[in-house]
Amino acid sequence: MTLDPRIAAVTDRIIERSRRTRAAYLELIGAEREFGVDRPRLSCGNLAHGFAASGEDKKAIISQRAMNIGIVTAYNDMLSAHQPYGRYPEQMKLFAREIGATAQVAGGVPAMCDGVTQGQPGMELSLFSRDTIALSTAIGLSHGMFEGAALLGICDKIVPGLLIGALRFGHLPMILIPSGPMGTGLPNKEKARIRQDYAEGKVGEAELLEGESRSYHSAGTCTFYGTANSNQMMMEMMGLHVPAASFVHPGTKLRQELTRAAVHRLAAIGWDGDDYRPLGRCVDEKAIVNAAVGLLATGGSTNHAIHLPAIARAAGILIDWEDLDRLSAAVPLIARVYPNGPGDVNGFHEAGGISFVVHTLIEAGLLHDDILTVWEGGLAAYAGEPSFEGDALSWTPVVETRNEAMLRPASAPFQPDGGMRLVAGNLGRATFKTSAVDEERWTIEAPARIFADQDEVIAAYKAGELFRDVVIVVRFQGPRANGMPELHKLTPPLGSIQDKGFKVALVTDGRMSGASGKVPAAIHLSPEALAGGPIGRLRDGDIVRLSAEEGLIEALVDPIEWMARTAAVRPRQAPGTGRELFAFLRAGASLAEEGGSAMIAAMETMLDGAAEPEPAIVTNVEDREIDA
Template sequence: MSLNPTVAKVTDRIVERSRKTRGAYLDRMRAAAEAGPARAHLTCGNQAHAYAAMGEDKAALAEGRAPNIGIVTAYNDMLSAHQPFERFPELIRDVARKAGATAQVAGGVPAMCDGVTQGQAGMELSLFSRDVIAMAASVALSHNCFDTSLYLGVCDKIVPGLVMAAACFSHLPAVFLPAGPMPSGIPNDEKAKVRQQFAAGEVDRARLMEAEMASYHGAGTCTFYGTANSNQMLMEFMGLHLPGASFVNPNTPLRDALTAAGVRRALEITALGNEYTPAGEVLDERAFVNGMVGLMATGGSTNLVLHLPAMARAAGIALALEDFAELSDVVPLLAKVYPNGLADVNHFHAAGGLGYMIGELLEAGLLHPDTRTVAGGGLELYTREPKLKGGDVVWEDGARESLNEKVLRPASDPFQPTGGLRQLQGSLGQAVIKVSAVAPERHVIEAKARVFHDQASVKDAFKAGEFTEDTIVVVRFQGPGANGMPELHGLTPVLSVLQERGLKVALVTDGRMSGASGKVPAAIHVSPEAVAGGMIAKLKDGDLLRVDAVAGTLDVLTEGVAERAPVIADLGPSHFGIGRELFAAFRGSVGPSTEGACSVL
């Protein structure tokens, strides 16, 4: 199948837009590669410090003839998705020794859980933690002792930050090792119903806690299709995982075997061998287009609209919102995974998963088949699925038909003919809306505005019974420059209740919504943000707004708004406490959300 003309056009535009920055990036990568293995340039004293505690691996490290793996880990045991990584370093070292190589934990990076910080002050550090992770991983690898790298991370900001670091160490191969999703808990629709009942005062906190604990109940990634699982999809579509690695449950024989296979592959693709595969060549324009296509086809997290441009920028590539919008127009929605449907990622994986989906998209000409991948070939390898035979992983042909068309459909009969994300542009600025879970009759909302400066005030107004007519809720001063752009996921139950009462409601904000947001139309990432004097800072209660996901517009219909002076909010309470004072430099230097809200590149 020939490449879809829109996919080709978008790719060519990205290549042209990035020509200068990508060329300079590749020149730097080649210069680093030509310098040879980094350890060869370290003094004896440098190396002695690096190897002092390595026990039985000391001799091999000192000789410097076999590859040394640098492990960057986001392990902690507060994140269920990252707790399984506790076992990984020893497993990796053992596999490396058996291959005649060595491995060292180069460093750890922070990994915060948005599920823990939702609605809390700590959420205001969440987005910036991505850039901190990129910096921390770079510090870890700056010791220059490594021939290849393994990255252990799963969740929301962790994978994007690690990819940014891998791109900056472009001459090193980079293999990402996931931990896998936890087994399925209570049905997602049941969990959502209890949340809405609690918001409406129909059940008590004990019932809410019971439902939450039955949903988040063990080691592994949360099973809904939010940002963490969108990250895992992305790593497979972009060729940084081994094929089929994303959604195998933790602490199973196949999971461990895939980890071991990832170690062996990381050793095979160093500059010391014949299959040198530097990260900078895997992370090219086609890989990022494939990632965007995967995002549309799966109805993935809106957070990736922020993270993909930041990751690409680290590799010298410039993405724009128009790229997402044009790809969305031609990529069909092939999956229905909660919050877009009732199934979770375990059901999706069982139905055929990413291997089936990649095969369908390749057949439809919607993916670049010839990208470089850590698996050693093009994207066709990612239509295969791993099997455990004799203790080792073998890859066999994956599903060619969906095993559950309520969850996963062929490209010829999709859930929707276009992708799940839309770009909005108009007199209020630019924004993004996710419509894959929004009913068609709610794709256009025209109503009066109620304006708030935080989500707590929205909840207070709801409890006071103030929402009695169709309303567009505006929550401003939530952008990256104001308070770090926290997710406003806590609004979902409130707005859902209003919607179920028969009101037409929508959200307009310069903040973020979780990858778990769904059925309520939400125009998010509004740019310019309020703190920069954007139009959203000039709105008042009662202004007539229109959110139109069909036409792709976001407008204020009340006359004279542009002539108003922007409101200036007291942001002091968001700038101190829980470490927020340490992030003033990030708030002061961050770029617009349309460019990834990046503060370090």
Template sequence: MTRPARTVHPVVAEVTARVADRSAPHRTAYLAKIDAAADRGPARTKLACANLAHGFAASEPAEKKALIGRSKPNIAIVTAYNDMLSAHQPYATYPEQLKKAVLRAGGIAQVAGGVPAMCDGITQGRDGMQLSLFSRDLIAMSAAVALSHDMFDGALMLGVCDKIVPGLLIGALSFGHLPTVFVPAGPMTSGLPNDEKARVRQLHAEGKVGRDELLEAEAASYHSAGTCTFYGTANSNQLLMEVLGLHLPGASFANPGTSVREALTRAAAARVTALTPQGGEPTPVGRIVDEKAVVNACVALLASGGSTNHTLHLVAIARAAGIVLTWQDLSDLSAVVPLLARVYPNGKADVNHFHAAGGIAYLVHTLLRAGLLHDDVNTVMGRGLWRYTTEPRPSGDGLGAAPDAPGIAWEEGPKASLDTEVLRGADEPFAVDGGLRVLTGPLGTAVVKTSAVKPEHQVVTATAAVFDDQADFLAAFQAGELDGRDLVAVIRYQGPAANGMPELHKLTPALGVLQDRGQKVAIVTDGRMSGASGKVPAAIHVTPEAALGGPLARVRDGDLVTVDAVTGRLDLDVSDADLAARQSTGRAPSGEEWVGTGRELFAGFRATVGPADTGASVFPGLVTPEEVPVVQHA
């Protein structure tokens, strides 16, 4: 099955060309590095006898024999399993399934290591949230440690949620010569409708329902094994891995425990075995994640209304592959990429409804037809993104007569949406742009997600209400101090160098209450909100951040601030001279305050982390020294 070539949209082509141009020296160096690693072949064949014996000491005799030679590929399994997090609980049984499937495909597999997996949903508003963003780079380091034993010819990455998948991919790209397949676990089935959950949350913020009612609603929403069903960072991860060509087609949103999910898991193991040099289709992950693939990921994120956290993660992932992606690239793409999905928080539906409406297969189909995606890319299924317009179907006897058989085949996916309230074609979008814009002005550079913000709320000019901690904002809200006036909440000292850039999702219900009362409301912060700000305009990821002397540190209560998501402005009605003459007020947590819940262990990350617009990464990578400030805290 082939697809005719299509003309790529001129803006998509232009953005891709400039990304490739600015990345050229870095990408060339990266490819030379991974090619050199590939040329050396399976490193275990060069290990000293004692080293190799350590590597297979616990293996079965047949596996030891295979590991001594180089005829059979050895696949590393890197897992984010834990049984506290619903999204990762299904991974408990995956290693044995994957090992059997790899063996059947002609290889062998070992669990190379584990990586931490934390949940932003649990740590919202807690001190642990200050470790969340940093955990991405820790996960990348952990994955690199797992792969560092020179025993492997390919890798299977098991992870789902917010920082886990970007971290695993950054780690995998540091071993970019290895073929790598990402293995998802799928979303939980639908529970309490998301709009009802949001309604109860807002009632609780107003004091109209108690904790018991709130907990009942939350438990009815998050109710079983699998990923949370709203379209946040975790499910954005899954969509992006598929469009990057690192999942099998249709793998992202098959529910846990279903026969198709089990068959897809076995098929992933068989596929990575084939992608090794011994398998005959050598396809390094560093060759899949190229400039065109990165632009495809950006387009898919925008068209689906995905998480703003990926304005950080995609930049960091790209840099790990020698590619320099900027927020302006995303903003320029957003201007021509239509919004094609309405999934909570940008609509009432959840990802199960999105999947049933046609899901990723239809999204890729309509974007390819519109010339908004590059088809000529490498994927784990072979050349051509058109392969991701297909859907998995049972093959053979049910899903395979033998329990370890892949038992899966791919058929043409839908060519029309099955529910246009949830998913639409590029010729009839919900909005003509992707709902992401870069804001610039005297307060710095920020991003804003407008896909859930009504047009009448997309421009707010109001006086600033300045807070150095989200708890102070919530206390002021509860005390009625924010009632009856328009305001721009400035929540500062929330950037990566200040306190790890926590997500400020707990502010969303209170901001929604104020807006529903008829007040004009916006938020400006150097922290994160994951797009969960929903209906309230949120200028987030402001850089330079307050802790590094950014203009936010000199904003005062009562200053007139404008958040203009239409023209892309983030303005302060204070002259440049007056603003420069002001002393910074407030401060980031000092070293003595930034302790407890393990936070003191990450002090080195705070001191070396790069700015938000370069991915908020602790890895220098392509970031030049002047772009990575050293933070001196009081």
């Protein structure tokens, strides 16, 4: 099928914009391949340290005739999605030995559960946990002991962080290995009802906890289609998984065989063979566009409006929200998965899942099917679902949906566009996810009520002050202000206001979760308030117009008065929960549209040939504010 010209045009736009930075990146990984640190360059003392605890694998590692796979794992047993990874390394070592290779755990990375920290102070560490994960990945791979790597991670900041760090070693072949979702628990509609009933005071904490426990009940990824499961979809669209590995349950024979296949495949695409597939070549402009197309077609998490630019920049590729907006206009919405529909990812997978999504999007000319994938057969291989043929894995193409209430062909979508719009105006630029919002609510014009955090919103809600037409503005929530925590706690009260018949919208320089739903929201507003963004000029009572149809977010204030206003001052924040440790990351964070990362901004500066930036020097301690 011929590629849709709109997809081609956006891809060309990205290629042209990225020409210099992508060339610098490819030069970097080429030099690392030729002159970087690897096992043959290690001294005998270096090498002895590296295999001292390797037991029966020592001889193979010493011989240097077989690939040594570095395992970077996000295992912990507090986070349900990552608990299954506990046994993976020992299994993967056995799988590696089957084909004459070896494997070692190169390092562990933090794995934060946003579900645990949601609405708590720890959530202010969430976005920058992505940078910490990237740094931890780089430390693990910096030893030069490995000719390839397996990346074990699933959830929100973990996959982006692993990829950002791994792309600095883009000369190595790498595969991401998921562990799969938990089984379906409490129906999502019932879970949402209980949450809203609790917000309205109709049920107590005991009923709420019971409902939440029935929803999140076992090992595996949470089953709503939020950031974690959107991560898995994007890795398939980029060809970085074993095909259709995303949504197979933990603890099954099929899951184990998919992990075995990943280990075996890594050995096959190493740099000493004739099928060398380095990560930095797999993640190119076309792969990034494929990830965006998949995100839009399935109604994935808005968090990837931040993560995808950050991943792309780590590979020298520059994308922006206008690219996403143009792609959204070209890509139909073909999936309805909670919170955009009643069924969860298990139902989506049973309906044909990512395999069918790949098939129908390729058929419609909406994906680049000529990308370099880790699996043989190119992207078309990802249109098959795995099963056993005897004891061997085989993949069967999925060419029809099994449930049109959840998954439709691109020729008969739920809506003609992907439902992630750029809105812009005198308040800046923001993301508006329309796919979960009824169309009659795509335009809201109402007086603003200004808040500095979500707890203030909830207090006003409980006091009965918000039951009217209102645009809730929550500012000083950007990367520089407080690490850009998700404001998911606001979903039930705002939904309650909307259900009472009022017009309500959220405008914020913060984030909403991939689990956000029916209330219209302009999120990631950029520039943020602390960076001098115009959201800081808003006052209570200002009329704000938010319109997805018009692509507009605007304060309807006289322009002369608007420009004369001074910006609001951020309320002072106290240290605690380790937030003060991340002050240097907040201080240097880029715009949300550029990925919201201090680390990537500094990295790009160095790739341009500039010196590493000098640290700031505090000359007057009395003038220094503790930035929590």
